[in-house]
Every structure is written in C-alpha cells, then in structure tokens.
Amino acid sequence: MSGRCTVVVGCQWGDEGKGKIVDVLAEDVEIVARYQGGANAGHTVHVADETVVLHQLPSGVLHPGKRCLLGNGVVLDLARFFEECEGLRARGIDISGRVGVSERAHLVLPYHRLLDRVLERSASEKKRIGTTGRGIGPAYESKAGRRGIRVVDAANGARFRELLDAGTERARGSMPNLDAEEARELKDALEVTVDLAERLAEYATDVGMEVADALAAGHEVLLEGAQGTALDLDHGTYPYVTSSNTTAGGAATGMGIGPTKIDAVVGVVKAYTTRVGNGPLPTAFPPDMDERMRELGGEFGATTGRPRRCGWFDAVLARYAARVNGLTGLAVTKLDVLDTLPEVSIATDYGVRDGSCMRAFPADTSSLAMVEPRYETLPGWEADTSEARSLADLPRNARAYLDRIEELTETPIQWISVGTHRDQIVRVD
Numbered sequence: 001m002s003g004r005c006t007v008v009v010g011c012q013w014g015d016e017g018k019g020k021i022v023d024v025l026a027e028d029v030e031i032v033a034r035y036q037g038g039a040n041a042g043h044t045v046h047v048a049d050e051t052v053v054l055h056q057l058p059s060g061v062l063h064p065g066k067r068c069l070l071g072n073g074v075v076l077d078l079a080r081f082f083e084e085c086e087g088l089r090a091r092g093i094d095i096s097g098r099v100g101v102s103e104r105a106h107l108v109l110p111y112h113r114l115l116d117r118v119l120e121r122s123a124s125e126k127k128r129i130g131t132t133g134r135g136i137g138p139a140y141e142s143k144a145g146r147r148g149i150r151v152v153d154a155a156n157g158a159r160f161r162e163l164l165d166a167g168t169e170r171a172r173g174s175m176p177n178l179d180a181e182e183a184r185e186l187k188d189a190l191e192v193t194v195d196l197a198e199r200l201a202e203y204a205t206d207v208g209m210e211v212a213d214a215l216a217a218g219h220e221v222l223l224e225g226a227q228g229t230a231l232d233l234d235h236g237t238y239p240y241v242t243s244s245n246t247t248a249g250g251a252a253t254g255m256g257i258g259p260t261k262i263d264a265v266v267g268v269v270k271a272y273t274t275r276v277g278n279g280p281l282p283t284a285f286p287p288d289m290d291e292r293m294r295e296l297g298g299e300f301g302a303t304t305g306r307p308r309r310c311g312w313f314d315a316v317l318a319r320y321a322a323r324v325n326g327l328t329g330l331a332v333t334k335l336d337v338l339d340t341l342p343e344v345s346i347a348t349d350y351g352v353r354d355g356s357c358m359r360a361f362p363a364d365t366s367s368l369a370m371v372e373p374r375y376e377t378l379p380g381w382e383a384d385t386s387e388a389r390s391l392a393d394l395p396r397n398a399r400a401y402l403d404r405i406e407e408l409t410e411t412p413i414q415w416i417s418v419g420t421h422r423d424q425i426v427r428v429d
C-alpha cells in the first residue's frame with residue numbers, strides 16, 4: 001500500500017504561516033521536505049515558550065525523529081545551513097542522521113549574495129524587486145544558465161575549488177565596482193565556503209529516491225513550499241517574484257518524484273493579506289489601518305525584519321491559487337488577528353477603470369497595480385478566538401467569514417489557526 005504525500009503551499013505573497021501548519025501536520029509523517037527556495041524563507045514556529053525561525057530546514061525538524069530533506073529544487077546556502085543546524089543543536093534538538101540534502105541541489109555561493117545586493121542597489125527605484133538579499137535570483141540564474149555548482153560537486157575538493165574560482169571570476173566581471181571591503185568580504189566568504197563544502201558529504205542524499213521509498217513503504221510524506229503563489233516565477237506578479245516555482249507543480253520537479261505521487265495539496269492563506277518587497281498589493285489598507293494590522297499581526301519579515309504591507313483578504317488571488325495549485329483544502333491562519341475589528345472585508349473581484357470587472361488574476365502586473373478591488377463587508381466578531389479548538393467554539397460571525405472564503409475560493413477549509421502555538425488550531429472534519 002502506497003503512503004500519502006501532501007504538499008503545503010502558500011497562496012498569497014508568502015508569510016502565510018506555512019511553518020505553523022507544517023509543524024502541526026508533521027506530527028503524523030515520516031519525512032518533511034522542502035522543494036524550492038533557499039534562505040530567503042523565514043518559517044516561524046512557536047513550541048512551548050520558544051520561538052524558532054527556520055530559513056532553510058523544513059519546519060518538521062522540530063519534531064523528534066522526523067527525517068527532514070531539502071530537495072533538488074532548493075538552493076542551499078552552506079553558511080546558513082550549518083549555522084541553522086548548529087543553532088538547533090544548541091537548543092538541545094537532536095538532528096543527527098535526520099537531515100539530508102539532495103545531491104542535485106544547487107549552492108548559493110558568496111558571489112550570488114553579493115550580486116543580489118549589487119543588482120538591487122544599482123537598479124532604479126521602480127525596477128527594484130525588494131529581494132531578501134540572500135542571493136536567490138543569481139543562484140537560480142546560474143542553475144538555468146548551466147554554470148551552477150551542485151551539492152554533488154562539493155564532494156570533490158579540487159573540482160569544487162576549480163568551479164568556485166571560475167564562478168567567482170565570472171561574477172566579478174558583472175561587478176567591476178566592488179569596494180575594498182566587499183572584495184575582502186567575498187574572498188573571506190569563499191574560503192569559508194571551501195571549508196564548509198567538505199562537511200556536506202554526510203548530508204548529501206538522493207532525496208527523490210528517499211521519498212519514493214518512504215511512500216512505497218506506506219509512510220506519509222509532507223512537502224513544504226516556501227514563499228507563496230503570487231511570488232511564483234511563472235504564476236506570480238512577475239517580475240516582482242522570487243526565482244523558483246513556489247506552486248504545487250514545483251513540488252514534483254523540486255523533489256524528484258512524479259506528480260502522480262502527490263495525493264493532496266493544502267493551500268495556506270492568512271485571514272487577511274500581506275506582502276513584503278516591491279510590487280502591487282491590490283487590497284492594501286490605507287496607512288492608518290495598515291499600521292494597525294501590522295501591529296496586531298506582528299507583520300515584520302522573519303528574514304529581513306522589513307515591515308509587511310497589509311490588506312484585506314483577496315479572494316481573486318486565493319481563487320487563482322486554488323486553481324494553479326490544484327488545492328484539495330485550505331488552511332486559514334491568523335484568524336485571531338481580526339478578533340477586535342468591527343467589520344471585515346473580502347475582495348471578491350477587481351474593478352477596472354473602464355467600468356468592467358475582472359474575476360481572474362491578471363497576467364499583466366502593471367494592470368494589477370491599477371485595479372480597484374470590489375469588497376464585500378461582513379460584521380466582525382469582536383470576540384477572542386484564540387481558545388477555539390473546534391468550529392463550534394468560533395463566534396457565528398467568524399464562521400460566516402470563513403464560509404464566505406470557502407465559497408469564493410471553492411475550496412474546503414480544513415484547518416484554522418487561531419494563535420502562534422502548536423495547539424492553537426481548529427481541525428475541520
């Protein structure tokens with residue numbers, strides 16, 4: 001009997017609370033794996049009195065005994081990877097023999113990080129993406145340009161050095177104006193990278209095969225996406241996107257399993273919307289409300305600390321996400337953040353200047369910046385939901401809000417998160 005494979009994807013612009021949902025779902029699985037992205041992600045998980053922010057390792061690593069894998073679709077930052085492993089060990093979390101990295105995954109190298117910074121600062125204000133500065137775009141560019149360096153290359157010291165020197169020289173050609181400090185930083189970071197690469201061998205594995213074997217043995221596997229649908233390289237608000245396929249299709253290519261092996265896709269949406277980095281956010285709040293929601297929801301980037309822009313729930317985007325990911329269910333997070341609001345709104349479609357209306361999420365990002373969302377406003381519940389553990393515990397108006405999300409996205413809600421802690425979750429049967 002084959003095991004069950006579930007993908008967890010973000011359905012907005014990232015920061016939906018996937019870490020929390022994966023942490024909850026990881027309880028019953030054998031393997032938790034990440035399939036794309038790199039240290040740009042910031043998954044915050046609260047366990048007991050501790051808050052752990054993970055950038056590269058899957059959130060499942062906080063569950064003792066789970067095997068945690070990084071697939072070939074991930075770009076691995078060696079320094080941050082080892083830092084994160086050490087950080088977990090220092091907290092007393094035993095990760096020995098539990099972490100594996102695909103031999104086929106590409107490395108984020110020091111020159112990628114520097115290129116990311118240099119490209120951003122030399123771009124005009126309008127062209128700037130607002131990246132996390134973690135070298136993600138340049139690393140995926142190297143991969144697509146067939147000049148990347150993979151985990152498997154790190155095993156051969158001499159060859160690795162050769163590839164690294166060639167990559168550095170090429171990158172230096174694109175950064176002729178580095179100042180002395182940056183040049184020194186780069187040189188030092190390259191030396192550290194060579195040392196760290198030697199330690200990678202014990203983590204390198206065939207991730208696709210491990211996942212296939214686990215499924216064949218009847219085990220459950222959870223595949224964890226980073227960022228969100230609107231940041232997907234193909235389906236997001238291009239060019240204000242990340243450089244990987246965040247959507248569920250990326251889970252198959254990014255793990256090395258066939259799409260027929262995936263049984264369920266859980267889409268995570270925040271009960272409102274946030275965005276960090278540049279690019280349009282159609283349902284953005286006016287400044288006062290934006291500030292208020294940021295405070296209520298603690299909406300500051302887990303990776304960069306940047307303030308996130310906030311807005312109402314966007315059902316046009318969520319409906320689009322349901323389609324491009326083939327969602328089988330939704331997890332709605334941070335419902336409790338709306339507890340004090342007298343009214344809550346949902347954007348049901350987008351109004352366009354010529355008077356027409358758009359129900360589908362547009363491909364043209366500049367037109368997205370011009371739309372005027374049409375809102376449906378519902379009464380708030382003005383009650384504490386953080387203690388709710390079943391649907392019946394939720395106030396009637398909160399249930400009505402969730403029902404409307406379900407109708408508009410045509411996707412059943414399976415999980416509702418009402419706080420940061422593991423147990424603050426409602427499972428909808």
Ligand code: IMP
Pocket residue numbers: 013014015040041042129130131132133134135136137226227231240241242243276277278
């Ligand atoms: P990059 O992934 O660092 O290249 O950044 C590209 C865009 O994706 C920027 O708008 C970032 O703010 C955004 N981004 C990248 N990772 C995350 C994330 O984990 N959460 C939210 N936004 C992200």
